[in-house]
Amino acid sequence: AQSVTQLDSQVPVFEEAPVELRCNYSSSVSVYLFWYVQYPNQGLQLLLKYLSGSTLVKGINGFEAEFNKSQTSFHLRKPSVHISDTAEYFCAVPGNFGNEKLTFGTGTRLTIIP
Amino acid sequence: DTGVSQDPRHKITKRGQNVTFRCDPISEHNRLYWYRQTLGQGPEFLTYFQNEAQLEKSRLLSDRFSAERPKGSFSTLEIQRTEQGDSAMYLCASSFPDGTGELFFGEGSRLTVL
Secondary structure, three states: OOEEEOOOOEEEEEOOOOEEEOOEEEOOOOOOEEEEEEOOOOOEEEEEEEOOOOOEEEOHHHOEEEEEOOOOEEEEEEOOOOHHHOEEEEEEEEOOOOOOOEEEOOOEEEEEEO | OOOOEEEOOEEEEOOOOOEEEEEEOOOOOOEEEEEEEOOOOOOEEEEEEEOOEEEEEOOOOOOOEEEEOOOOOOEEEEEOOOOHHHOEEEEEEEEOOOOOOOOEEOOOEEEEEO
8 A cells, every 4th residue: 555654743943944844655656646734723735746747846835845756755845934834734645546545644743933 | 615614613522422524525526535633643544435435444434433425415424422532633525536636625523522
């Protein structure tokens, strides 16, 4: 079964500093990858997705992620964070090709320090 | 608003009582998913429907849990004889069966079992 690992449960970052949230995937088939964000007391919202094509994917709110097949990684980055980026971030991968059930990582809580 | 809606948003119940949650998906979506999320964890898959057919159930879904989608539109998730371990956020999501895995989530129903 496909799975993702988020190595960092919490990441504190100063406001306007860059951030990288790490995600590694395990898959032996074609890979789709997702990052979702969950703001406090809200549901999950799609941040960005990799389906095919360019390995650098741009999402909402200035976030981007790079698909790296050799390192089986899909790390999320932002060059300058804001207080409003405080949230929980989840990496996710669907099941077998054509099966859309998403398996989520355990999440990374991003805390912005003023 | 044409997003996924869930009701109720919050439910507090006593151990042993039955509870039911409702999910109204995006109208054009024929797939509907239920996930459970506990504090500090990523969403865990429970079950999903394509139209009115329940296609997969997780082993997390004990006999006390039942989900229906009678007319292929809204869905209900019922928990019988609730236990304190059932306390969690129950998330509903919907999607097109386009093979990409993108899910659209509601804001969730938070269950507290006393």
